[in-house]
Amino acid sequence: MLIARPMAIMAGMRRVFRQARCGTWLTSERALGYATVLLLVELAVAMFFVAGTHGLIVHLPNPTTTDFVSFYAAGQQANAGTPERVYDPAAHYVAEQAATQAGIPYIHFFYPPIFLLICAAFAHLPYLPAFLVFQAATLAPCLLLARTILREPGWHTLVFVLAFPATLWNIGVGQNALLTAALFGTATLLADRRPLVAGLLIGALCYKPQFGLLWPVALVAMGNWRAFATATATALTLIVLSGLLFGWESWTGFLGIAAAAHSTFEHAAVDVASLTSPFGFVVALGGDAWLAYAAQAMATTGAAVAVFTVWSRGASLPIRAAVLAAAMPVGTPMTMFYDLVMSGLALLWLVRAGRDRGFLPWQKLAIFAVFPLPLLSGNIDNGNILVASPAAAAVFGVALYYAWGELRTRIAAAMVVPQ
Numbered sequence: 001m002l003i004a005r006p007m008a009i010m011a012g013m014r015r016v017f018r019q020a021r022c023g024t025w026l027t028s029e030r031a032l033g034y035a036t037v038l039l040l041v042e043l044a045v046a047m048f049f050v051a052g053t054h055g056l057i058v059h060l061p062n063p064t065t066t067d068f069v070s071f072y073a074a075g076q077q078a079n080a081g082t083p084e085r086v087y088d089p090a091a092h093y094v095a096e097q098a099a100t101q102a103g104i105p106y107i108h109f110f111y112p113p114i115f116l117l118i119c120a121a122f123a124h125l126p127y128l129p130a131f132l133v134f135q136a137a138t139l140a141p142c143l144l145l146a147r148t149i150l151r152e153p154g155w156h157t158l159v160f161v162l163a164f165p166a167t168l169w170n171i172g173v174g175q176n177a178l179l180t181a182a183l184f185g186t187a188t189l190l191a192d193r194r195p196l197v198a199g200l201l202i203g204a205l206c207y208k209p210q211f212g213l214l215w216p217v218a219l220v221a222m223g224n225w226r227a228f229a230t231a232t233a234t235a236l237t238l239i240v241l242s243g244l245l246f247g248w249e250s251w252t253g254f255l256g257i258a259a260a261a262h263s264t265f266e267h268a269a270v271d272v273a274s275l276t277s278p279f280g281f282v283v284a285l286g287g288d289a290w291l292a293y294a295a296q297a298m299a300t301t302g303a304a305v306a307v308f309t310v311w312s313r314g315a316s317l318p319i320r321a322a323v324l325a326a327a328m329p330v331g332t333p334m335t336m337f338y339d340l341v342m343s344g345l346a347l348l349w350l351v352r353a354g355r356d357r358g359f360l361p362w363q364k365l366a367i368f369a370v371f372p373l374p375l376l377s378g379n380i381d382n383g384n385i386l387v388a389s390p391a392a393a394a395v396f397g398v399a400l401y402y403a404w405g406e407l408r409t410r411i412a413a414a415m416v417v418p419q
Helices: 004-022 028-053 068-079 083-087 089-099 113-122 127-150 157-163 165-173 177-190 195-207 215-222 225-246 248-259 261-266 278-284 289-312 317-331 337-357 363-370 388-415
Strands: none
Touching (some): 068 083, 068 127, 083 113, 113 127, 113 225, 127 165, 127 177, 157 165, 165 337, 177 195, 177 317, 215 289, 278 289, 278 388, 289 317
């Protein structure tokens, strides 16, 4: 009896180890159940935050708002014929308070005048309807994109998209990461077979320039010059269009405020703990700016090398798309916790790759582990919670793991000598 019991424990541990390695325990039904539970928890947390921001839990000394007020105020300024004042922080702050209420914290606007094309359209609505319509209009294409990537006819993919914490963070703070993910994800989906349409979508990402950083690397690596040329032409067209509509003074203002934006992050004028990049991680830990930039330079270079390697070696579309999407929050310095929606997009592609070619050992467990990480990535109440950057790095690592597995298989197959 004394010997049999330890043997049974060891056998049980080996069985758990094998199941964790192969991932057979994580069936589609179980994954849906876990995602549903996570979503319910997130909705409860969201309701708590909504109540808290409206002073229903404790008294708030000052009113609060969301990032969307910055977009809405910019749109109103553009519609009023003063788009150049969007880039005057004092004037923009006055517009933000006029849109909501006096005393709210100032929300920076670092977007180029191209984004005013969208802001101005939504600013024709009252503030709350504009907020709701903007989030719904950007969430809907993401849901359709998820169904297309996973090749799922049903709507249970809605649960996975909403359960990924960055999605609700984005909606809660009123940001535009869902719009970015919709453009980015659809572009990767069409890059091979519809390069012109993909180029249009890539060019449209110039409203958030940092998310175009690695696209040229990918397109050059695979020699997709049609998409490259179309993306360039689209970006230039949007620049000219915004200049004609809003005046070139708006571009002068944007370039001026963009040149000074780095100091906002270097001196932690925003919550740098919520940055997804190594730059933000180092600054949040109190590191010097030079060290943060050095860490970011290495991360950006590594991300670019990874993207170029995967896209030039003929990897399958799911792997190329996963590596590119996962590299963005790591390789670009000024990306925030809500931009981890891109990491969620990478996970969708990794699930698709696993279904198409089989899951690698430990891959299901890795996806299961990194999926809920962005839940603690927002500025909950403590800037010392450093989760955003590790969460982005973890998803990037999982994508690289699967990419290396596929490329290694291709190399091994090519080395087989025909008999």
